[in-house]
Amino acid sequence: MGALHGGHLSLVEKAGRHATKTIASIFVNPTQFAPGEDFDTYPRDESADRAKLDSAGCDLVYLPTVEEMYPEGTRTNVRVEQMSDLLDGIYRPHFFYGVATVVARLFLHVQPDVAVFGEKDYQQLQIIRRMVKDLGFPIEVLGGETTRDADGLAQSSRNLYLSPEERRAAGAMQAALHRAAMRLSIGAMPSDVLQEARDLIMASGFREMNYVSLVDPASLEDLPDAPLPHGTVARLLGAAWLGKTRLIDNISVTR
Incomplete structure (x- = not known):
């Protein structure tokens, strides 16, 4: 969702070791935010993000609009039951339904062979793996090790x-x-x-x-x-x- 840091760039670098071309999407997904959450203030810096991706060897940046991701009249969403209602799903009950829906749409738009997601968002990683398996996407989902600052804090x-x-x-x-x-x-x-x-x-x-x-x-x-x-x-x-x-x-x- 932008505001890229070293953890994101490590995923690009890992993708480059498993594929001939690497693509990164940047999209602040509105369906992952509940009313009152930080959608409007979520950090955004597209030009800096694009420069960082270029330095990490990314071949293409995909920057869809809300209208492209959610065409007018959209009625279809993706839900990974049970796993989405545990842990973070208890406190943010909307969140993983938004994640599954937007990732499914990104997969259809980009049609990757390999997708890399950070282990820092471990529940998200496992839900995406489950979705890919259940829906039969021909995609290998890899986890990227959490990147940390010197004091151990996960980069975010x-x-x-x-x-x-x-x-x-x-x-x-x-x-x-x-x-x-x-x-x-x-x-x-x-x-x-x-x-x-x-x-x-x-x-x-x-x-x-x-x-x-x-x-x-x-x-x-x-x-x-x-x-x-x-x-x-x-x-x-x-x-x-x-x-x-x-x-x-x-x-x-x-x-």
Whole structure:
């Protein structure tokens, strides 16, 4: 959706290793925003974004208009049931239906062989994978590793909203998730670990906790409150408000 940073550019570079031509779309999608959210103020800088994409080796930038993406009289939307109603879907019930619809339309317009989405938006990545499988798109969906600043904060366009004081506190989410992953990897009880992670995040200056959850990485469903069996691969996801900015992050867990 624009306001590109190093994380976005790493996806372009990964695409270039898997394809002969790379295409990036920039489209601030109105169907992903509920009334009162930051659609009108969402950061936009098309000329800077195009220069960054060029430097990353992108061959084509696709800049559709709202009218192109949603022709007048549009009545068709795409819904990935269940997975869209968990985690972020609880707090933003409109969001992933907007994501699935716009990505399906972008796929039809561009017709890629490979599509790369960041693991930072892990729920989004898994929902797109499910949609591609269910609808039979002939597309390989790859995940791109989260790009982080020196303090561990996942790079995000919304980080621009953070005040200097908030920016100094923001790395606490990744630190709490990392500690939780280490404890879970040696057999700690999930309920204890997750509560500690929530407490650490809130103690660092965040104002509201949405969730810290341990889930199956494919289905996104909560795992049982029992030590992870040996060989288990799970995913920790968190979301919380720091001032007026909602931050999300996630980390893989292996027992």
